[in-house]
Amino acid sequence: xxxxxxxxxxxxxxxxxxxxxxxxxxxxxxxxxxxxxxxxxxxxxxxxxxxxxxxxxxxxxxxxxxxxxxxxxxxxxxxxxxxxxxxxxxxxxxxxxxxxxxxxxxxxxxxxxxxxxxxxxxxxxxxxxxxxxxxxxxxxxxxxxxxxxxxxxxxxxxxxxxxxxxxxxxxxxxxxxxxxxxxxxxxxxxxxxxxxxxxxx
Amino acid sequence: xxxxxxxxxxxxxxxxxxxxxxxxxxxxxxxxxxxxxxxxxxxxxxxxxxxxxxxxxxxxxxxxxxxxxxxxxxxxxxxxxxxxxxxxxxxxxxxxxxxxxxxxxxxxxxxxxxxxxxxxxxxxxxxxxxxxxxxxxxxxxxxxxxxxxxxxxxxxxxxxxxxxxxxxxxxxxxxxxxxxxxxxxxxxxxxxxxxxxxxxxxxxxxxxxxxxxxxxxxxxxxxxxxxxxxxxxxxxxxxxxxxxxxxxxxx
Numbered sequence: 382x383x384x385x386x387x388x389x390x391x392x393x394x395x396x397x398x399x400x401x402x403x404x405x406x407x408x409x410x411x412x413x414x415x416x417x418x419x420x421x422x423x424x425x426x427x428x429x430x431x432x433x434x435x436x437x438x439x440x441x442x443x444x445x446x447x448x449x450x451x452x453x454x455x456x457x458x459x460x461x462x463x464x465x466x467x468x469x470x471x472x473x474x475x476x477x478x479x480x481x482x483x484x485x486x487x488x489x490x491x492x493x494x495x496x497x498x499x500x501x502x503x504x505x506x507x508x509x510x511x512x513x514x515x516x517x518x519x520x521x522x523x524x525x526x527x528x529x530x531x532x533x534x535x536x537x538x539x540x541x542x543x544x545x546x547x548x549x550x551x552x553x554x555x556x557x558x559x560x561x562x563x564x565x566x567x568x569x570x571x572x573x574x575x576x577x578x579x580x581x582x
Numbered sequence: 583x584x585x586x587x588x589x590x591x592x593x594x595x596x597x598x599x600x601x602x603x604x605x606x607x608x609x610x611x612x613x614x615x616x617x618x619x620x621x622x623x624x625x626x627x628x629x630x631x632x633x634x635x636x637x638x639x640x641x642x643x644x645x646x647x648x649x650x651x652x653x654x655x656x657x658x659x660x661x662x663x664x665x666x667x668x669x670x671x672x673x674x675x676x677x678x679x680x681x682x683x684x685x686x687x688x689x690x691x692x693x694x695x696x697x698x699x700x701x702x703x704x705x706x707x708x709x710x711x712x713x714x715x716x717x718x719x720x721x722x723x724x725x726x727x728x729x730x731x732x733x734x735x736x737x738x739x740x741x742x743x744x745x746x747x748x749x750x751x752x753x754x755x756x757x758x759x760x761x762x763x764x765x766x767x768x769x770x771x772x773x774x775x776x777x778x779x780x781x782x783x784x785x786x787x788x789x790x791x792x793x794x795x796x797x798x799x800x801x802x803x804x805x806x807x808x809x810x811x812x813x814x815x816x817x818x819x820x821x822x823x824x825x826x827x828x829x830x831x832x833x
Contacts, residue, residue: 397674397679399651399675399676399677400651400655400658400677400679403652403655404655407655432674432679432702432703432706433701433702433703433706434700434701434703437700437701465703477700497583498777498778498779498780498802499777499778500704500705500748500749500778500779502586502705502748502749502779502802502803503583503584503586503626503802503803503832504584504586504626504832504833505584505832522833523832523833525626525656525657527657527679527680527705527706528705529703529704529705529748544583545583564657564679566655567655567656567657567679568655568656569655569656570655572655573655
C-alpha cells in the first residue's frame with residue numbers, strides 16, 4: 382500500500398513518538414514524523430501521541446499553529462489518539478485548569494476518582510462495548526495503562542476497563558476517529574496487532 | 583489489581599552489574615541483551631538505573647539507553663544522574679517512558695519534581711528512594727546508597743506525592759542484592775502512606791519472598807534483579823507461581 386503513510390504528530394518536548402514510530406514500523410507501517418502543518422497534507426493517516434498534561438499538549442499544538450489544521454485533517458483522515466492523544470480529541474480537559482481540546486469526540490477529561498492508587502499503571506484488559514476494526518481480534522488481550530485522568534463521555538465508547546471496581550472509557554471511536562487510553566506501543570504483540578489493524582483501515 | 587513484575591537493571595556502563603548492598607559489583611551482561619531477554623520472558627516493565635552516574639557525577643549515557651529502549655515494547659523506566667528538566671526531556675526522547683530521580687531531588691532541589699510533573703505528566707515522574715533502616719525510622723540515602731540525606735523515608739514519600747510524583751520506586755540499602763527477602767515492614771509503611779503506586783525492590787531471594795511481600799504490603803509492583811540475573815527463575819516462572827497462589831498478574 383504505497384498511499385498509506387502514517388503521520389505522527391511531533392509536538393513539543395512531551396512526546397513519546399519514538400516508541401510509537403518503532404511499534405508502527407514493526408507492524409509493517411510507514412511513518413512520517415510531522416513537525417509542521419504543511420506536512421499534514423502528505424500523509425494518509427494520523428497518529429496523535431501524548432505524554433504530559435492536557436494543558437501542555439494543547440499549548441504546544443497552539444505554538445506550532447497546528448490546532449486548526451489538525452482539526453480539519455482529522456475530519457477526513459483515519460486518526461488514532463494514544464493516551465493523552467486520545468484525551469485531547471475531547472471537547473474539554475480539566476488538567477491544570479480548564480483547556481479546550483480538539484473537539485472531535487464530545488467528551489470531557491477529568492481526574493480518575495477511584496478507591497485505589499492513581500495513576501492507574503499496569504496491564505489491564507478491555508471490555509469491548511462496540512466492536513470496531515481497530516480492536517478486531519483483541520478482545521482478550523492485556524494492554525498497558527499509565528494515566529491519572531480519564532475521558533468521560535456517554536457516546537462513542539468502544540471499550541471500558543475496570544480498575545478497582547471503577548469502569549472507565551478505555552477506547553473511543555467516531556467514524557474513522559479512534560482513541561485508546563492505553564499504550565499499544567507498550568503492550569507487546571497485542572499492541573503491534575492494534576497498529577496492524579490501524580494500518581489496514 | 584494486577585501486581586506488576588518489573589526487572590531492574592543496575593548499570594555501570596557498559597554492563598548490567600549486580601551490587602550487593604549497593605557495593606561489590608558483579609558483571610551480568612549488556613543492558614540491551616538483558617532487556618530483550620526479560621521482555622521475551624514476559625516482564626511487565628524494565629527499570630534501568632545507572633548506579634554510578636550520580637556518585638561519580640558522570641554524564642547520562644543516552645546512546646546506551648536508546649539502544650536498550652529499541653528492543654522493548656513494554657514500558658521502560660530510566661534513572662541515575664538526573665538533574666535537570668533537560669535530562670528528563672532527553673531521556674524521554676531516548677525512549678524512556680518514565681524517568682526516576684533521587685539524589686538531586688532529595689539533596690538539592692525537590693522543586694524539580696513539581697516542574698517535571700507539570701511538563702511531562704505525573705505518571706512519567708518516578709522518585710527512587712534508597713531507604714536505610716535505623717532503630718526508630720528509615721532514612722533516605724543517595725548516590726547508590728552511600729550518602730545520608732537526613733530525610734525520613736515516610737515523610738519524603740508523602741512530600742513527593744504532593745509535589746506530583748506519579749510513582750515511588752522503593753529500594754532498600756540493607757536488603758538489596760542479598761536475596762534474603764524484602765523489608766516488608768518498610769514496604770507496607772510506604773505503600774500505606776501514599777496514594778500513588780509503589781514499586782518495591784531489593785531482596786527477592788525466592789518465589790516465596792515475592793509472594794510474602796505482595797500479600798503483606800500490597801505494592802503495585804515488585805522489582806526483581808538477582809533472582810533473574812542468575813537464571814534461577816524466569817519472569818514466566820515467577821508469574822506462574824504467583825498465579826497459582828491466587829495473586830493476579832498480567833499474561
